[in-house]
Amino acid sequence: MRASVATVAFSLLGCLLVAGGGAWAFSALTARPASAHLTALSSGPLPSASIASADGSSSVSATASLTASGAVDVEVPSIVGKPVKVAEALLTAAGLTVQTRVSDPPAAGVSADQVVAQYPAARALVSAGACVVVTYQPRTDAGQDPFVVVIDPGHQKKPDLALEPIGPGSTQSKERVAGGVTGVSTGVPEYARALEIALKLRTVLVAKGVKVVMVRTANDVDIPNSERAAVGNAAKADLVVRVHMGAVTDASLSGISTLYPSGNKWVQAIQAASLNAAGKVQTAAVAATGAHSRGIEGRADQSGFNYSKRPSIVVECGMMSNASEDARMATTAYQQKLADGIATGIMAFLQGK
Numbered sequence: 473m474r475a476s477v478a479t480v481a482f483s484l485l486g487c488l489l490v491a492g493g494g495a496w497a498f499s500a501l502t503a504r505p506a507s508a509h510l511t512a513l514s515s516g517p518l519p520s521a522s523i524a525s526a527d528g529s530s531s532v533s534a535t536a537s538l539t540a541s542g543a544v545d546v547e548v549p550s551i552v553g554k555p556v557k558v559a560e561a562l563l564t565a566a567g568l569t570v571q572t573r574v575s576d577p578p579a580a581g582v583s584a585d586q587v588v589a590q591y592p593a594a595r596a597l598v599s600a601g602a603c604v605v606v607t608y609q610p611r612t613d614a615g616q617d618p619f620v621v622v623i624d625p626g627h628q629k630k631p632d633l634a635l636e637p638i639g640p641g642s643t644q645s646k647e648r649v650a651g652g653v654t655g656v657s658t659g660v661p662e663y664a665r666a667l668e669i670a671l672k673l674r675t676v677l678v679a680k681g682v683k684v685v686m687v688r689t690a691n692d693v694d695i696p697n698s699e700r701a702a703v704g705n706a707a708k709a710d711l712v713v714r715v716h717m718g719a720v721t722d723a724s725l726s727g728i729s730t731l732y733p734s735g736n737k738w739v740q741a742i743q744a745a746s747l748n749a750a751g752k753v754q755t756a757a758v759a760a761t762g763a764h765s766r767g768i769e770g771r772a773d774q775s776g777f778n779y780s781k782r783p784s785i786v787v788e789c790g791m792m793s794n795a796s797e798d799a800r801m802a803t804t805a806y807q808q809k810l811a812d813g814i815a816t817g818i819m820a821f822l823q824g825k
């Protein structure tokens with residue numbers, strides 16, 4: 473069947489607000505002739521622009537107050553056809569601001585979450601910080617695949633101290649499953665607390681329509697970190713969330729941090745999306761709990777990341793070396809806040825918000 477034309481009309485007001493206000497919208501005037509047609513790009517008040525993809529399967533029209541202020545120094549990446557969260561990560565990495573829109577009506581023959589149009593076009597030259605409007609295929613129809621999240625509760629009852637390569641083919645090795653930490657006031661081990669929080673997180677995500685795959689639902693298992701990553705790969709996870717707690721010698725330190733894969737050859741393909749997820753989960757988890765934010769951190773030394781082909785994060789839910797935070801994490805109410813906050817961040821990532 474011939475693909476129908478999906479047309480999206482929108483105002484760019486949101487983009488302008490997101491970008492911090494000011495007179496500019498974007499400088500599409502310098503767009504190179506590429507796979508898209510840009511029209512009506514004269515300057516002046518409220519010009520309009522339209523863009524159509526090369527095969528004519530989708531188009532976008534926009535009206536913007538267009539001024540030519542600012543240096544033109546960023547080339548807009550090509551994102552049509554990519555998953556929206558990957559597109560968002562690419563644009564953010566290029567120093568651009570992103571506004572996402574669902575395609576209404578949905579474009580024919582395009583899978584859920586794929587970008588169907590972008591504005592400005594790929595290869596347009598714009599000012600740093602300029603807004604790119606990303607239109608993507610919604611997941612609204614019955615029969616669309618749900619988001620898949622793999623939850624890996626960290627560690628296990630008996631550590632597995634046999635070694636495995638730290639990444640595929642590596643000569644450097646690491647324990648298959650390290651022992652984890654223990655609560656200074658509760659005496660509860662990390663593996664048990666991690667499972668409690670992970671199960672609550674599962675419940676929250678399932679209620680939001682997410683398909684959840686658990687790496688483990690019992691404590692007495694033996695699953696090396698490489699195999700945990702393989703679970704996420706096999707499930708084609710949209711995101712792998714590893715639930716951990718931390719401990720440090722300074723017992724006064726507390727708070728949440730989120731780790732993401734970074735800085736080695738194995739994780740290059742998932743680094744940008746994982747960073748995006750880490751930022752959103754960290755922000756939402758801190759907001760939901762009121763915990764101190766210990767920030768996000770890129771890590772090259774995590775086997776669970778290095779074997780993963782899917783975007784992955786570790787949420788360090790709190791410091792078990794801090795007596796009051798350890799006690800707080802033992803309560804159902806605080807665990808629920810953690811689960812709610814982490815889930816909010818996950819959904820923001822999955823939905824490209």
Ligand SMILES: [Zn+2]
Pocket residue numbers: 626627652653662716717
């Ligand atoms: Zn741990």
